[in-house]
Amino acid sequence: MTAGGLLLDVAGLNVRLRLPGGVLHVVNDVDLQLARGETLCLVGESGCGKSMAALSLLRLLPRIASWSAARMRFEGADLAALDDRRFAALAGNRIAMIFQDPMTAFNPVVTLGEQLFEGFLRHRKGDRQAARDKALYLLDRLQVPAAERRLTQYPHELSGGLRQRLMIAMALICEPALVVADEPTTALDVTVQAQTLRLLAELQADMDLGLILVTHDLGIVSRMADRVSVMYAGQIVETGGRRSVFERPRHPYTRGLIDCVPVPGRPLANGRLGTIDGSVPMMQEGLQGCRFANRCGHATDHCRTAAPPVYRAAGQAWRCVLEAGAVPGAVPGAGS
Amino acid sequence: MTRIADPAAGTRPGRGEASPEPAALTPNQLILHRAKRHPGLQIGGAVTLLIVLAALLAPWIAPHDPIQQDLLAKLRPPVWDPKGGWDHLFGTDIYGRDFFSRILYGARVSVVIGFFAALISAIVGSAIGILGGYFGGRVDAVVMYLVNVKLALPGLMVALALVSVTGGSILALVLVLAFLFWDRYAIVCRAVTQQIRVQDYVQAAVATGASNSRILLSEVLPNLTSQIIVLMSLEMALAIIVEASLSFLGLGVQPPTPSWGLLIAEGRQFLFFKPSLIVIPGIAIFLLVLAISLLGDGLRDVTATEGKE
Amino acid sequence: MSRFLLQRLCVSVLVAITVSIIGFALLRLSGDLARELAGDNATPADIARTAALYGLDKPVVLQYFDWLGGLLRGDLGRSLFTNESVAVLIAERIWVTVVLAVGALLLALGIGIPLGVVAAGRPNSYVDRFALTLAVFGQAIPNFWFGLIMIVIFGVWLHWLPISGSATPLHFVMPIVTLGLSVMPQFTRLTRSGMLDALGSNYIRAARSKGLSRRRILFRHALPNAILPIVSLAAVTFGFLLGGSVIVESVFALNGIGYLAYTSILRQDFPVVQSVMVLVSLAYILLTLVADLINARVDPRLRPG
Numbered sequence: 019m020t021a022g023g024l025l026l027d028v029a030g031l032n033v034r035l036r037l038p039g040g041v042l043h044v045v046n047d048v049d050l051q052l053a054r055g056e057t058l059c060l061v062g063e064s065g066c067g068k069s070m071a072a073l074s075l076l077r078l079l080p081r082i083a084s085w086s087a088a089r090m091r092f093e094g095a096d097l098a099a100l101d102d103r104r105f106a107a108l109a110g111n112r113i114a115m116i117f118q119d120p121m122t123a124f125n126p127v128v129t130l131g132e133q134l135f136e137g138f139l140r141h142r143k144g145d146r147q148a149a150r151d152k153a154l155y156l157l158d159r160l161q162v163p164a165a166e167r168r169l170t171q172y173p174h175e176l177s178g179g180l181r182q183r184l185m186i187a188m189a190l191i192c193e194p195a196l197v198v199a200d201e202p203t204t205a206l207d208v209t210v211q212a213q214t215l216r217l218l219a220e221l222q223a224d225m226d227l228g229l230i231l232v233t234h235d236l237g238i239v240s241r242m243a244d245r246v247s248v249m250y251a252g253q254i255v256e257t258g259g260r261r262s263v264f265e266r267p268r269h270p271y272t273r274g275l276i277d278c279v280p281v282p283g284r285p286l287a288n289g290r291l292g293t294i295d296g297s298v299p300m301m302q303e304g305l306q307g308c309r310f311a312n313r314c315g316h317a318t319d320h321c322r323t324a325a326p327p328v329y330r331a332a333g334q335a336w337r338c339v340l341e342a343g344a345v346p347g348a349v350p351g352a353g354s
Numbered sequence: 355m356t357r358i359a360d361p362a363a364g365t366r367p368g369r370g371e372a373s374p375e376p377a378a379l380t381p382n383q384l385i386l387h388r389a390k391r392h393p394g395l396q397i398g399g400a401v402t403l404l405i406v407l408a409a410l411l412a413p414w415i416a417p418h419d420p421i422q423q424d425l426l427a428k429l430r431p432p433v434w435d436p437k438g439g440w441d442h443l444f445g446t447d448i449y450g451r452d453f454f455s456r457i458l459y460g461a462r463v464s465v466v467i468g469f470f471a472a473l474i475s476a477i478v479g480s481a482i483g484i485l486g487g488y489f490g491g492r493v494d495a496v497v498m499y500l501v502n503v504k505l506a507l508p509g510l511m512v513a514l515a516l517v518s519v520t521g522g523s524i525l526a527l528v529l530v531l532a533f534l535f536w537d538r539y540a541i542v543c544r545a546v547t548q549q550i551r552v553q554d555y556v557q558a559a560v561a562t563g564a565s566n567s568r569i570l571l572s573e574v575l576p577n578l579t580s581q582i583i584v585l586m587s588l589e590m591a592l593a594i595i596v597e598a599s600l601s602f603l604g605l606g607v608q609p610p611t612p613s614w615g616l617l618i619a620e621g622r623q624f625l626f627f628k629p630s631l632i633v634i635p636g637i638a639i640f641l642l643v644l645a646i647s648l649l650g651d652g653l654r655d656v657t658a659t660e661g662k663e
Numbered sequence: 664m665s666r667f668l669l670q671r672l673c674v675s676v677l678v679a680i681t682v683s684i685i686g687f688a689l690l691r692l693s694g695d696l697a698r699e700l701a702g703d704n705a706t707p708a709d710i711a712r713t714a715a716l717y718g719l720d721k722p723v724v725l726q727y728f729d730w731l732g733g734l735l736r737g738d739l740g741r742s743l744f745t746n747e748s749v750a751v752l753i754a755e756r757i758w759v760t761v762v763l764a765v766g767a768l769l770l771a772l773g774i775g776i777p778l779g780v781v782a783a784g785r786p787n788s789y790v791d792r793f794a795l796t797l798a799v800f801g802q803a804i805p806n807f808w809f810g811l812i813m814i815v816i817f818g819v820w821l822h823w824l825p826i827s828g829s830a831t832p833l834h835f836v837m838p839i840v841t842l843g844l845s846v847m848p849q850f851t852r853l854t855r856s857g858m859l860d861a862l863g864s865n866y867i868r869a870a871r872s873k874g875l876s877r878r879r880i881l882f883r884h885a886l887p888n889a890i891l892p893i894v895s896l897a898a899v900t901f902g903f904l905l906g907g908s909v910i911v912e913s914v915f916a917l918n919g920i921g922y923l924a925y926t927s928i929l930r931q932d933f934p935v936v937q938s939v940m941v942l943v944s945l946a947y948i949l950l951t952l953v954a955d956l957i958n959a960r961v962d963p964r965l966r967p968g
Contacts (some may be wrong), residue, residue, distance in 0.1 A: 076872050110873030117872075122865035127887045127963055137873040170961040188873075282512050502678045505899075505951075507685065508906025508943040511921075514928050515689040515936060528913050595805050599910050603925065618808055625811060626819055636808035644803035651799070 023094075025228040026052040026075075026196055030088030033070045033079065042301050045071045045085075046252040054195065057222065057229040058195035059239040061275075062249035065298060068232045069118075071249070072198050075230075076104060076115050093195060111141040114189035115198040117331075120181035130184055133170030138191045145211065149191070156187040159224075160217050179210035186218055196228045203238070215242060236279045240264065248272050251309040252301050256335030268329070268336035270314045308338070316340050374486070388656040395652025401645035409461035416455040419608040424450035432630050444634055447620060453631070454613040457638055463613045464594045464642060467524065471531035471597075472590035478532065479539030480582055484574060486540070487547025488566070497544065504537045513596070514605050522608035531596060535589045542585060543578055549575050580657040587650030591643045598639050614639050671955060675948050679941075683734070686940035687727050689931040699931050700743065717743065730937065735929055741838035742927070749938045753920055759829050760919035763838055763911065768897060771844030771850050776893070779854025783862060783889075789863075796857065798848035806845040810914040813837045827916035838915045842908060846900055848899035853896055857889030864888075889961055898954035902947030 033045035044067040052058050060068045074085045090098040092113065100108070114137075117123040124133060142148070148168070157165035160183040164307050173181060182202060189197055202218070203211040219242060231242055239246055243260040248271065253261040267273045277292030296313035299305065307322040308314070311343040314321070327350035328341045342350070408415065424446070431438040432453070433447040444453035482496055486497030513530050520526040550556060550573065559569050598615030600606030607613035609620075615633040621631030690696060697714035698705065705713070714720040718729070733740060782794035817837060818826035827835050861867060862885050870880050887954035909921035920939050927935035959965045 038384060078868050078872055087707065106874040106876070109871070110875070115869075115872040117865065117869055119865060123869040125866040125870070125884050125888070127961075128884065136875060136879070140873070140875055140879075174964050185869075188869075395899065396777050498679065499674065499681075502674060503685070504681050505683045506678050506944045506947050508940060508947070509903075510909050511924050511928070511936075511940055511943070512685075512689065514909070514925060515940075516692075518928050518931070519690060519692045529744075539699045548732055591803070596805075597805060598805050602805075603910065605914065605928070615805075618805075618811070621810065625815060629815055632808065632811055636812070639808065640800075640803050643805075644799065647799055 023053070024051055024091070025054045025056075025093060026230075027089060027091040028075070028087055029090075031071060031074060031085070031090070033067070033074050033083055033085045033086070034291050035080075036082045036084070040302055044252050044301055045074065045221070046301075048249075048252075048254050049257075050075075050247070052196070052228045052230060054228050055222070055226045056244045057219075057231060057242050058245045058247060059243035060230060060232045060247050060249060061234065061236065061239050063234055063298070066249045067252040067301070068249045069200050072115075072200050072230065072232045075198055076109055076113060078115070089197065107141070110137040110189075110194075111192045113192050113196045113198070114192070114194040116185055116189045116197060116202045118201040119205050120178060120185050121173065121205075123185060124181065126173055127171065128172075130171055130173060130176075134169065134184065134188045134191060134340050135186065152191055152298065153187060155196045156190055156221075157184070159221060160184075160187055162187075173351060178206055179214065182210075182214055183217065186214075186221070189329065190221060190227075193225055194227065196230070197222070198230045198232070201234070202231070203235075204235075211238075212241075236275060248275070251298055253309060255338070256334070256336040258336075262332070266334075268334060268341050269310075269338045270316055270340065272336075273309050288320055310338075367553065385656050389652075392652050392656055394648045395656060398645045398648025398650075398652055401641065402649050405461055405642050405645065406465055408458060409465040412455075412458040412462050416452075416458045417443070418455045420450035420451060420455040420459040420612050422451060424456065426450065429624070429628060431628075432634075433601055445630060446630060447617075448624070452608065453617075453634065456617060457614070457634060460612045460614040460617060460635065460638065461642070463524075463607055463611065464597065464639070467528055467597050467607075468590045468594040468646075470528045471593040472586045473533065474528065474532035475534075475536040475589065476539050476582055476586050479536030480543045480578065482536070483540035483543030483545075484547050484570065485580070487544035487571060488551055488574065490548075490551075494544075497540065501537050501540055509534050510596075510599070513600060517600060517605040522606065524607070524611075527597065527600070527606060531593045534596065535593065538589060539585055542581060546581065547574055550577055582654070584650055584654040584657065587646055587653060591646040591650065594639065594643055594646070664744075668955070671952060675952060679945060679948055682726065682944040683731060683941050686937045686944070687730060689940070690928070690936055691723070692932060696931065724906040730934075734938070734941065739938040742935050743932045749934050752923060752935060753939065753942065754842065756918050756920045756923050759917050760905060760908055760912070760921055762835060762881065763842060763917065763919060764901055766835060766839035767842035767846060767904055768901050770798070770839060772893075772897065775847040775850030776844075776854050779851045780858055780881065780886065782851070783855045783858030783885075784877075786859065791855075794851055798851045800922055801844055801848040804845070806841055807910045807914050808843040809844070810837065810911055813841060814914075818929065829917050834915075834917075838911050838917060841914075842911050842927050846904065849900070850893065853893055854889060857892060858885055861885040861888040891958060894957050894961070895951075895954045898950040899947075900955075902943075902950045905946055906943040 028048070031045055031048040031050070032043070035042040035044055046067070048067075048071050050058065050060075050071070060071065062068050070079065070083070073079050074083075079085060087098055090096065092108070097105075097108075124130065129331070131150075131153070134153045135146060138144060138149040138152060139146070151163065153169065154165050157168065162168060162180060162183050167278040168180070168184065176184070183207070186202070195251040199218070203214050206214060218229075221227070229242075231238070233239060234242065240260070246256075246258060246260055246263045246270065247254050248256040248263070250271050256263060256267065256272045263272060264276065267276055271294070274292060280291060294313055299309055299312065307324060308326050310318065311317040311322045321339065326337050328335050328337050329339075329342050329350050427442070427446050427450040428441050428448060430446040430450075433440055433443050435445075438445060442452050442454065444457060447453055447456070464625060482497055482500065486494040513534055516530045516533070517526065522528070556573055559573065597606055597613065598618070601613040601615030602619045604619065607616055609616060617635040618632045621628070621635070624631050694708070697719045698710050700717065701710045701713040711720070716862070718726060721729075726917045730740065737750065739753070741748055742752060745752070778794045778797070782791040785791055814837065816827045824830070824837050826837075828834055858881075862881075867880060867884060870884050875884075906921070908919060909925050911917070912919045912922040913925060920943070922941045924936060926932075927939070
């Protein structure tokens with residue numbers, strides 16, 4: 019992880035939701051760091067806060083949400099300090115988002131072409147022809163058949179897989195530096211998922227894009243990630259390079275996740291797939307202790323009362339006391 | 355009974371977790387919680403209650419007999435006029451009848467007619483809509499045909515014609531008004547019932563052999579009740595205005611029974627030099643209809659199930 | 664789409680026939696129409712003569728088909744009281760009602776839609792509360808009363824506008840305002856809720872993620888989606904205005920078909936009432952078909968292909 023010259027440097031991100039029954043703390047002290055050309059996978063189960071964290075980067079949180087961050091720098095400049103107008107100049111331009119459901123993310127009564135072009139026309143102030151050329155180039159790279167015709171069609175006329183590819187084109191049309199993809203293939207058929215991800219990875223390499231990929235699917239993580247951040251109950255419980263996290267997971271939750279997924283060729287411990295008992299705690303304010311304690315087989319009383327610090331060693335960070343002693347050079351510090 | 359779109363659907367805590375769950379309120383708690391914060395609902399409910407009470411207690415609180423004429427006391431001004439007096443709060447009309455009492459009794463007419471018209475049209479309309487939405491096929495085709503015929507008819511004209519042939523009895527008026535409004539319930543209930551019918555738990559009930567009437571009563575109806583109640587309050591407000599309009603045209607409540615619409619018609623000739631005779635009943639209609647509308651809107655806001663959170 | 668349209672057409676014809684039967688039967692429900700028309704002091708002989716005069720002695724079904732046949736030929740019969748051709752009576756008066764309806768609808772759309780858009784753009788702001796308050800008040804005020812108040816204020820005290828008749832365009836100002844303000848609230852609410860729905864949708868979120876301007880998001884993305892149900896409502900409201908203008912016409916002494924129907928009902932002038940009712944219903948049926956056609960053109964999801 020290079021120090022200076024980070025594309026995205028977020029520390030201490032918090033998101034709270036004001037609900038009728040109280041305040042939910044859905045994103046808790048989250049750090050996200052990304053260099054150009056790198057892919058960071060944000061992985062966790064449903065409801066862990068990963069989508070909220072992603073949306074907060076583009077200021078797309080719902081009205082009931084409020085957010086804050088100790089540090090939020092993009093290309094060296096303070097992102098949080100920008101007013102809405104100046105942020106809008108970045109959105110779609112230097113930072114873009116790919117959404118989960120391509121059917122509802124497109125306006126049903128506007129042509130796909132117009133929806134693809136409008137970002138370009140707004141940010142580049144170029145002419146329609148330039149926008150069209152760019153769009154057709156991207157569609158070609160994304161292997162969309164009959165690309166010219168697609169531009170005059172409406173969203174409901176395309177299949178899900180094609181729509182998602184058009185959404186990718188729409189996000190990339192201004193050649194952003196950072197792309198945030200929120201479960202981009204979850205709504206697609208399994209057969210189409212792999213192809214779509216491959217095309218996305220190719221374009222990322224071409225454009226040297228930083229990609230934050232939010233997903234719940236470890237298989238996608240193993241294919242796409244350079245680095246992985248595992249989220250649980252609003253917090254990041256483990257971060258590290260893909261290899262390290264998969265081969266030497268430090269946090270019991272990460273270990274549990276990996277055990278849950280069958281891997282061809284890897285024999286199962288005890289001859290069965292792992293499960294994690296219990297369920298995710300409610301994320302209200304003022305929770306004591308480690309959030310994973312009620313489901314962790316290694317939890318002690320100390321775990322239930324004192325929130326564990328974040329340990330770092332050799333490019334990996336984790337929020338658990340379990341292996342603190344065993345790992346050489348492990349140092350506790352604040353923040354994930 | 356299974357509820358649709360439980361707004362408080364959240365995860366439950368695991369073991370060893372501190373107890374309060376700020377976001378997990380039961381549906382009824384949620385409704386109460388919202389109701390406490392909804393000024394429209396509270397104001398509307400309070401004013402409606404006040405007027406309904408005044409209407410019900412009219413025989414006891416009215417200072418005079420509303421149809422008692424006193425030709426020596428014609429067209430007395432209301433109490434806020436220098437020539438007015440406290441014995442006739444709102445003054446008197448052309449026949450010397452106490453206006454305040456007539457307004458109070460007019461409230462009875464509006465409330466009773468409005469309520470029963472809304473109730474009857476709710477029962478009939480919902481039943482038709484539910485049957486069409488549940489059974490589909492030919493039954494639904496008939497239901498849609500009936501609804502389309504009703505929609506095509508010019509409501510006010512039909513109402514006028516019906517009243518003219520049935521006479522101006524209160525019962526006839528209630529039935530005519532009920533006929534004017536049943537289609538709204540039918541449309542809403544049909545749509546919701548169609549949605550419910552395809553839910554998994556209903557399919558499961560059918561598969562295990564539950565009878566149609568059981569499914570209708572235990573699954574379909576409870577999900578509709580709050581919407582029907584909301585509709586009822588909004589339609590009641592409308593019914594009151596239509597009754598006033600019909601009475602104004604002379605084809606509603608017949609004199610000497612005081613209806614606010616009738617009072618306005620009677621006061622029309624004195625529009626220029628004694629406007630209080632039409633201003634007061636108009637304000638009365640406005641206040642009652644406003645209060646019921648606020649109540650209905652408030653109920654709708656408070657019982658709306660979250661689709662999007 | 665044409666199959667759907669054919670279906671709609673068939674249903675519409677069926678509905679039209681049913682409506683004609685209802686319109687025909689309405690005034691005959693009182694039992695003996697001939698006795699009503701003959702008056703209170705009529706002897707049985709008078710009643711029989713009345714019945715023969717108006718064709719009421721023939722079997723009901725025959726009367727219906729006679730009238731229907733005439734309708735299809737353009738012969739709507741004659742008024743029982745003025746003996747004028749019903750068709751002429753209607754033709755003379757329909758323009759008043761149409762002007763009233765068109766004016767009221769334009770007013771309602773012209774104020775209601777912008778108000779709804781602005782209110783949705785700033786939910787819970789003062790503008791929003793004002794728009795909603797106006798909508799709730801507008802629906803609570805009885806329009807005949809509002810008309811009378813307007814007459815007092817603008818006609819009598821201020822002498823700005825004429826208070827009855829239909830001689831000049833100025834005569835239509837107060838009636839149109841009265842009628843328009845009474846139907847405006849629905850459009851305000853529908854626009855507002857449609858816009859709020861649209862603005863809460865995923866495609867609006869995607870549009871914001873592209874950094875588009877507020878104005879573009881509101882007018883190019885949200886409004887076209889919100890406007891679709893408004894087209895249907897406008898058509899339905901126009902049909903409603905054609906039939907529901909009775910009250911405003913009587914308050915302002917306008918000689919439209921609403922007032923014609925009203926006076927005819929009072930006098931049991933059944934040829935007039937039948938024809939007016941059927942005419943208004945047909946207009947409504949036609950308008951809803953037109954609304955469907957417009958929707959099919961405007962909403963790409965409903966087009967074939």
